[in-house]
Structures are given as structure tokens and as C-alpha cells.
Amino acid sequence: MAYGSADSIAAFVPRFANKSGRFDNVTVPTLETVDEWRAQVSAMLDIAMATAGLPAPAMAATVVTMLDSFVNANVSGLVRGVNGQGRFAEKPTSTDEMLLAISDAADAWVQRRATGIAAQSGIPEDEAAPGSKAGSRLPMRGLEYTREPSRGEYS
Numbered sequence: 001m002a003y004g005s006a007d008s009i010a011a012f013v014p015r016f017a018n019k020s021g022r023f024d025n026v027t028v029p030t031l032e033t034v035d036e037w038r039a040q041v042s043a044m045l046d047i048a049m050a051t052a053g054l055p056a057p058a059m060a061a062t063v064v065t066m067l068d069s070f071v072n073a074n075v076s077g078l079v080r081g082v083n084g085q086g087r088f089a090e091k092p093t094s095t096d097e098m099l100l101a102i103s104d105a106a107d108a109w110v111q112r113r114a115t116g117i118a119a120q121s122g123i124p125e126d127e128a129a130p131g132s133k134a135g136s137r138l139p140m141r142g143l144e145y146t147r148e149p150s151r152g153e154y155s
Helices: 006-012 031-051 061-082 095-120
Strands: none
Touching (some): 006 031, 006 061, 031 061, 031 095, 061 095
16 A cells, blocks of 8 residues: 555645646656655654564554655656756755665654554554564664664664
8 A cells, every 4th residue: 555645745845747747658757657756765764664663554643644754755756856856956866875765764653653553543542552562663773673783873
């Protein structure tokens, strides 16, 4: 399930959409590319949520709205970037480098909001608490529970 929408992304970056305010097969990027990026960023969020022990894909309306916002904002950043503008325009950056930066941002974004996402998803507090019988379902601090010790808070 892809979060966000091409129309919402076009609203963030109207100069790169057509006269109707939409992406199509001649805009840069095309509608197909925008939809592919939406799917990729959505998958990054789903994996980050699953890693944190959260339901993925999200089904709670409030959580989906937050995820829509993250995808729309980051894909609009990709649109600006491929057109030489926005935060990725400061130095030459390829699309794959932009997607890697967004992937790291998605992990951190989910971790900062994990407790709230759990609450909105109906995960009981005793199961969501770090160190609970659920096996530390949510991260306690930073990236402490990653499989990459070099990125953990205490390394």
C-alpha cells in the first residue's frame, strides 16, 4: 500500500506539474515515476515500522494520515531535487542518493513516533513499553536495538 497521493505531491510542487496541477507522461518527473517513488518511500516506512514491532502497513486512520504526510513531503523533495531545487540541490545528488537519505530519515522518523503509533494502532501500553513481555517491542533510545552496533546510541 502506497501512502500519500500524486495529487497532494503536485500541490507541494505546482511548478513541476502540468497546467491541471497533476503529473502526467510529459512532466519531469512523470506520474509513473512519482507513483514509483511513493511506493518506495512507503515501503521504507513499512519496513521501519515492522522493525520497531509496529503494524505494517498501517491501518489506523491517524497513523495513515501521518504516513501520507511523510511520503508527500519527501517525494515532493525528490521532485524538486531532480529539477535542481530544494534541499537536495545544494550539491549534485543522484536520485538513489536522495532515496538513501530518505530511508535513513524514515527510520529515525518512525522511531521518534513509535510510542504514539503503537497507541494509535491499539497496541496495549504493557506490550509497547520497552523491556515488556513483548520483547522490547519498541526502541528504547535512538538506534539502540539495531543490528548495526556501530549506529547505536552507546557505541
